[in-house]
Amino acid sequence: MGERGTLRLKTGLAEMLKGGVIMDVTNAEQAQIAEEAGAVAVMALERVPSDIRRDGGVARMADPTKIREIQERVTIPVMAKARIGHFVEAQILQELGVDFIDESEVLTPADEKHHIDKHAFTVPFVCGCRNLGEALRRIAEGAAMIRTKGEAGSGDIIEAVRHIRAVVGGIRRLTQLGDEELMSEAKELGAPYELVRMVARDGKLPVPNFSAGGIATPADAGLVMQLGAEAVFVGSGIFKSEDPPSRAKAIVRAATHYNDPKVLAEVSTGLGEAMRGLDVSKMDESELLQTRGW
Amino acid sequence: MGRVGLLALQGAFAAHGEMLRSLGADTVEIRSPDALGDVGGLVIPGGESTTLLKLMEAYGFEEPIRRFIAEGRPVLATCMGVILLAKEVMNPPQRSLGLLDVTVARNAYGSQVESFEGIGEVNGGPFPMVFIRAPRITRAAGEVEVLGAFEGEPVLVAQGNILGATFHPELTDNPAVHAIFLEMMK
Numbered sequence: 001m002g003e004r005g006t007l008r009l010k011t012g013l014a015e016m017l018k019g020g021v022i023m024d025v026t027n028a029e030q031a032q033i034a035e036e037a038g039a040v041a042v043m044a045l046e047r048v049p050s051d052i053r054r055d056g057g058v059a060r061m062a063d064p065t066k067i068r069e070i071q072e073r074v075t076i077p078v079m080a081k082a083r084i085g086h087f088v089e090a091q092i093l094q095e096l097g098v099d100f101i102d103e104s105e106v107l108t109p110a111d112e113k114h115h116i117d118k119h120a121f122t123v124p125f126v127c128g129c130r131n132l133g134e135a136l137r138r139i140a141e142g143a144a145m146i147r148t149k150g151e152a153g154s155g156d157i158i159e160a161v162r163h164i165r166a167v168v169g170g171i172r173r174l175t176q177l178g179d180e181e182l183m184s185e186a187k188e189l190g191a192p193y194e195l196v197r198m199v200a201r202d203g204k205l206p207v208p209n210f211s212a213g214g215i216a217t218p219a220d221a222g223l224v225m226q227l228g229a230e231a232v233f234v235g236s237g238i239f240k241s242e243d244p245p246s247r248a249k250a251i252v253r254a255a256t257h258y259n260d261p262k263v264l265a266e267v268s269t270g271l272g273e274a275m276r277g278l279d280v281s282k283m284d285e286s287e288l289l290q291t292r293g294w
Numbered sequence: 295m296g297r298v299g300l301l302a303l304q305g306a307f308a309a310h311g312e313m314l315r316s317l318g319a320d321t322v323e324i325r326s327p328d329a330l331g332d333v334g335g336l337v338i339p340g341g342e343s344t345t346l347l348k349l350m351e352a353y354g355f356e357e358p359i360r361r362f363i364a365e366g367r368p369v370l371a372t373c374m375g376v377i378l379l380a381k382e383v384m385n386p387p388q389r390s391l392g393l394l395d396v397t398v399a400r401n402a403y404g405s406q407v408e409s410f411e412g413i414g415e416v417n418g419g420p421f422p423m424v425f426i427r428a429p430r431i432t433r434a435a436g437e438v439e440v441l442g443a444f445e446g447e448p449v450l451v452a453q454g455n456i457l458g459a460t461f462h463p464e465l466t467d468n469p470a471v472h473a474i475f476l477e478m479m480k
Contacts, residue, residue, distance in 0.1 A: 002412025002425070002444075009409045012426045012465045015306040016340050016373075038348040040304060040341070075386065076342050077406065077427065099406035099427070122407045230308075256303050256349060257325060 005122030010144030013077070013099065013124055014208040017041055017145075017231055021221070021255050022210075023248060024048050024235040027066060028073040034238070037248030041077040041099070043233065044070045049106050049153030049289070050236035050275065059107040061089040067096050079126070084293055085111025087120075094123040100145070101125050103138075105292035106152045106235070113294060118142030128212065130163045130290055132170030136191035136199070139207055146205060148229070149290040150213020153236050155277025159290060160214045160224050167209065168228040174200040213290070216241070216274045218254030218267045225258035242272030295479045296334025299324040303349040305341020305374060309464040313472050327358040335368040335479040338375030340426065340462055343400065346374055347389065356391065363393055368455045368478040370471075376451075376458040377429050384432070394456050395436035402430030414444035414461070416470055423449065423461040431460060441474070 020040030025031040031042045046062045047055065061082050071078050077099035082089040084103055089110075093101050103116050105128050118125040119142035127138035128149035135146045148167060150160030170189075177185060177200060186196040198206055211229030215221055216237035224232060232255055234248075241247045250267040257263035285291070298314050300307040302323035311321045314337070324330060336359075350356055363369055371379050371394070382397040383390045403409070406427055414423040423444050431448045434440060442450025442459070450459045450471065455478060463471035 002410035002423075004407065004410050006411055008424060008465060009406075009411060009426060012306075012424055012462060013406055013409065015309050015465065016342065016426060017304075018306065018308060018341075019302060019304040020342065020345060035344060036348075038345045038352075040345050071405075074344075075400065076344055094407060097405040097407055124406065252345075252349070253352070260325070 007144065010124030011207050014145040018208060019256055020231050021252050022079065022231065022233045023238055024233070025070065025239070028069040030239055031070045031074045033245050034248060035074045035076050037245055038252035039076060039248065040231070041079055042070060042074060043102060044078055044080045044098070045106070048236040048239060050155070050240055052106060053153045053287070061086070061093065061107070064092065064096055067093070067098065071097065081107055082116070083107040084109040085114050085116060087116045090116050090121060094121055098123065103127050105149060105289050109292050115141050115294070126210070128293060129167065131166040133189035133191045134293065135167055135205060136189065136195045139205065140192045140195055143207065145208050145210060147210040147212040147233055150211065150215070151280045152213045152289050154214050154280050155216040155237060155275040156280045157214045157216070157220045157223060159280055160211055161227065164211050164224050164227045164229055171199055171203060171205070175203045215251070216277060218250045218264055221251050221254040222258040222264050225255060231255065237275055240275035247271050247274070295476070297322050297332065298479070299330060299333035299336045301336060301338050303353070304345055305339040306462065306464060307337065307339045310337045310339050313464050313469060314476070317469055317472055317476055319476055326353060327355050330358050330362055335370070335475065336362060338369060338371040338378060339464070340373035340375070343374040343377040343388065346378060360391065360393070363455060366455050368457065368475060370475040371456065371458045372462055372464065373426065373428060373460060376431070376460055379456060379458060394451070394453050394458055395434070395438050396431050396451060397433035398429045399432050400429050401427050403428055412444065414442060414449060416442040416450055421470060422466045422468055424465045425461050429460050
């Protein structure tokens, strides 16, 4: 039939998700609620980040039974998380036919030095980043989509803002450098020279750039998108709130009309309580998920 | 020729915009039905049809798009766009506008790992085609004209002022399909 697993097919699916909301779900019922609310994709995982944070222990890839149940229930793309560096979890997820794999800091890392060689897979990968250098390292490894990490399970938007500003600011800085400065900059960033040159030339990442980690309200979605994110991932923010279907629907509208305060005001109204959340500045360094990834 | 509207509720509208602007067209992103009044043609991009249907309902897009097409203004529909305009949608059955006389099977090739690209044919010439969780046209009837094929199956069709592709010309460097659409707008 034609060629499969090309970079164009991988980033192409990410293009289709732009302006949308990808929602964390732990079972088929939640996946259906997400689809009915207008999610563009669901992320299958065993526990949402705030529960992982609360319960502790090792967080792993979801049980294939759960993933299959979710795939059978919805027609939108189904994503699933693998541990950083755990290429066998990724092989299993690809075998299950998931549409995207998130090599995610939310799960307990399996390798303290290496990420998965994502070029070796047919299925596309999304990876988290906190700055431009980390984004470009993941893209060099084959990631077809980047999402800024934020601080998953916190419901606190400050880290998501910090990370999207770091990436967008880093890109802007590159476009202002002279050609002769790019090698030294590549060294500083810890990123491949060719990718640094490409970003300096185009003024954008070579793959779509989404945002995650701490989005709990329609206003939060509008904020990261006005700062430059092209779509959002919402984890605990929906199913840990008082009224998940209404909140899910509202965040979907906010992602489309991120630049329209009138719509944002309307969809922010009467949603019930948002997830309680945790102030990231009061957290111990060792509790942070965002520092996982190298 | 007026400006081209890009239906920007969700999906690959940005890539269509880049392609159309490279051909000298002026584009504008459309997020509310009122904005349809100012444009000469409309792109309904690829994306998730389940999601788009819900957003279109929420914002009352259905009637304005029907009127837009009835007035004879051209529409370029890719992937999800074809699903949305089709007369009949299968796998699973889904509501659609019924304006393009085709039957379409959604996700007909499987999940993302079955997505593929290859060289097809548009108006007798080779054209690079990218199929992403793509639909398949299983029946084309009435006034539907087949302009492009991949391995013998129809993938680019036209009916009146509707041009529909099940693949993604906006993700390639070949502007031929967008050029046909801009020609329709003249």
